[in-house]
Amino acid sequence: MPAKKTHNGSAAETETAFYDALNRADLEALMALWADDDEIVCVHPGGVRLIGHAAIRASWAAVLEHGGLHIMPSQLHETHTLMSSVHVVIEGATAASGEPAHLVATNVYAKTPKGWRIVLHHVSIAPGPAPQDTHSQILH
Numbered sequence: 001m002p003a004k005k006t007h008n009g010s011a012a013e014t015e016t017a018f019y020d021a022l023n024r025a026d027l028e029a030l031m032a033l034w035a036d037d038d039e040i041v042c043v044h045p046g047g048v049r050l051i052g053h054a055a056i057r058a059s060w061a062a063v064l065e066h067g068g069l070h071i072m073p074s075q076l077h078e079t080h081t082l083m084s085s086v087h088v089v090i091e092g093a094t095a096a097s098g099e100p101a102h103l104v105a106t107n108v109y110a111k112t113p114k115g116w117r118i119v120l121h122h123v124s125i126a127p128g129p130a131p132q133d134t135h136s137q138i139l140h
Contacts (some may be wrong), residue, residue: 011109012087014116015073018107018116025068031057035110035117044120045103069093073105075131085109085116090131091123 002066021030029078034040034053042056043049044063050056063069070109091103108120 008028009115011077011080011111011116012042012078012089014109014118015107017090018118018121019071019073022071023068023096025056025064028062030064031059033118035112035119036114037119041117041120041122045123060120070125071103083111090126 017085018030018050021027021033031053034056038052040053040056041049041051042059044059047059062080070093073089074092075090077088086107087105087107087109089105089107091105093101103123104126105121107118107125109116110119
């Protein structure tokens with residue numbers, strides 16, 4: 001059995017792996033990116049605060065049961081220290097109506113002995129068209 005890949009290089013590598021797992025609907029890969037901490041938090045758009053692995057895993061299983069999400073993160077704004085990194089991104093997606101939509105996500109990463117891991121993922125629905133920001137990075 002191959003060893004699980006660790007993301008020791010950067011929080012950005014973990015973020016790329018997170019969105020890749022979402023797009024592929026890979027629940028195992030997605031959950032492997034979260035910190036081994038009972039206090040991890042996830043808030044889906046319009047949802048309640050979920051705390052801990054069991055609640056977060058169950059929510060992602062329900063979200064991904066019909067396939068990947070096809071989210072394109074962009075406009076990264078990053079604040080970091082040696083042990084933590086906070087990323088705020090615009091998530092480009094397609095609404096149920098087929099219209100382009102965007103969300104604002106805050107992803108917080110902590111550097112652990114296993115590499116950079118997610119400790120918080122919080123997404124809000126953003127009104128209006130996606131903002132244009134020529135000073136940000138595109139993650140993919």
